Amino acid sequence: MRAMLDALPCGVVALDAAGAVLDANARALAMLEMALPPGVDFAVALAEHFGFDDVPLPRDLEAGREVRAGEATLWLQAGAPLPGAGAVIAVTDVTPFARSLDERATSLRFLLHDLRSPLNSISALTQLDASDPEAFERCGGMQRITQLARYVLSLGEQFIFSSVTEHLQARDFRRFDLRATLRQMISQLEVTAVYCGVALHLWLPDNAPVWVNGMRNFVARAIQNVIDNAVRASPRGEAVTVSLRHDGGFVEVLVDDHAGGLPGLPEDERLTDFEKFGKKSATGFGLGLKLAVQIVAVHGGTLYAELNGRGGTLFVLRLPCLNPAAAPSLSTSLVDADRALRANRAV
Template sequence: MSLFKLFVSSKDWHLHAFWLIVFLFAIVFVLEYATPSAYVFGYLYIGPILIASHHLSRRAVFTLTAIACILTMLNVWLPNFEIINAAMISNRIIATIAIVVTGMLSDRNRAYQQTVLHQQSQLESQEQLARLREDFASTLTHDLKTPLLGAIETLKAFQQGSFGEVQSAQQPVLAMMMRSHRTTLQIVETLLDVYRNDNEGIQLNAVPVDLVKLTEEVTTTLRELAASRRIHISLNYGASDFRKFLWVKGDPLQLQRVIANLLTNAIHHSSRGGKVEIALEPGSIYQTVKVIDTGAGVQSEEILHLFERFYQGQSDRQTKGSGLGLYLSRQIIEAHGGTIWAENGQAGGAVFAFRLPTLPHSPVV
């Protein structure tokens, strides 16, 4: 009865497997002890042991292995007390070693399977947690847009004097609040776009686009930001200063966001009075846009992680951002079949660049 309790204590207990193991053990036992000692049937204990390793507890498998070894060795003397020779002992020892090795390997296989199951369970839990976190963040950011838009419209009304005359000393405060709310709204919209792109992919309205014209338009909109930080922005067109065309097929609005992200980063991370250079390099296979700043540069071990979602590096440069703009830029460029990367400049600072396939037949300008 105690042996039965030993087996049924396992959580993986299967009643049919237990009785199958007992039946097989009994058959091997009969074969062992009903035949002369010269015949070794101990190897057949391996079958019940392997079955037990899948259905019974670890302790039960060890017990079965020990019983099989003992019965195999006792059959040298029992039941007929035959004359023992070296060959008989050697055969029994080899059979016993085979049984022990089977028990050890089955136990190792059990441990490996349990480890795999545990890791799978952890991965499933992590994936479920990640989905819940993303759903929560997506819902939260979506709900934040309405009050932010309302606050921005209210501030506009204050600036226009809709609620009474605004004194000159109050205007800078209102302007600062407006900038803060717009920055927050931009972060919320970027976060929403990131989750939407991950779940649904980016929907592109692809048309022939001149990256030069697009870059010039973005630069114009960011002149005020650059001026506030006393940053000089310059454009060059490959090996010369003559204006050229960089035709690609893409979504103008999405590509505009990428250029704006890279240029804004360069402005924020350049020292006051510095310079940001935009290099537009035409090519027969790829059209390349490089944004070169005069900031602190990027640590070499962090370059490969810059375009990961929410990545925050150890340097001052990385900790200033949210980790979303570069990830969104990567999503957009990869959706266009292009490549985006970062590197340190030869004279200091950092270079953030992307390239897109050249449009085979450029439109006539």
């Protein structure tokens, strides 16, 4: 039996029908950090060594039980019996999984803490609306509730994205048509644009697919965050223009607004670090840009912003393209055409 147990890839303790130890391999003894002489009651020895308040019952071990041995987290579970044994206990080191769960639980606690304040504010505003509509309007009214709701949504999106990217592999990427995705997204954002009194223009010169490799939903969300921010920041009566262009092996989504320009963005410079905007806790504006930067980076691209010379900002989301030569007509965007037209008029 000892030779059989030692040949197994995990820690194993063999018990007789009464639950007494028949034998244990070296891996099990090393992981449990305890002696298990033949004949000792395994459940009792386990309870004494790890300080359990109760002695594990057979059904506990059949369902599995977690124990901490020093810095390690072990999982004990009764499996199918070996020949000549009453039960076999598999001992597995699950420390990496336990740490991941602990980190996730900690992240959830932080998320819940961050969500509590805006959710409480939304609740208070709704109650104020019912009891004192004038005070409700003085506190920002529905616009304030919308801002808080967007902030809550941004926090949730950030958590989901961080959770997914921890285990993201290249095999999880799929080819999708960025052009079709962009058209679908614009139709969904038109309601927001109408509500804000901002014209939303999409310029696509033809129907040629623009293939990108990645996670479509995440890429769409990154672009949507940038467009949504541009629309909401623009004064009523202005326009936001969205277009595509190719640049070598990349495709660029351009979002051009007239919202006054990002604060602190110098002339003739590109902004690639949006970290400081992530500290704007009231609107979700910074979190949306920060999330967009992270999503684009995971896909091998970049996001930058520059002043467009017309009282606004040009955001450029740059992604690797699978068919850069397939659509040469996209090399010029509406933004570039507008710049060229203005230059010719000036001459």
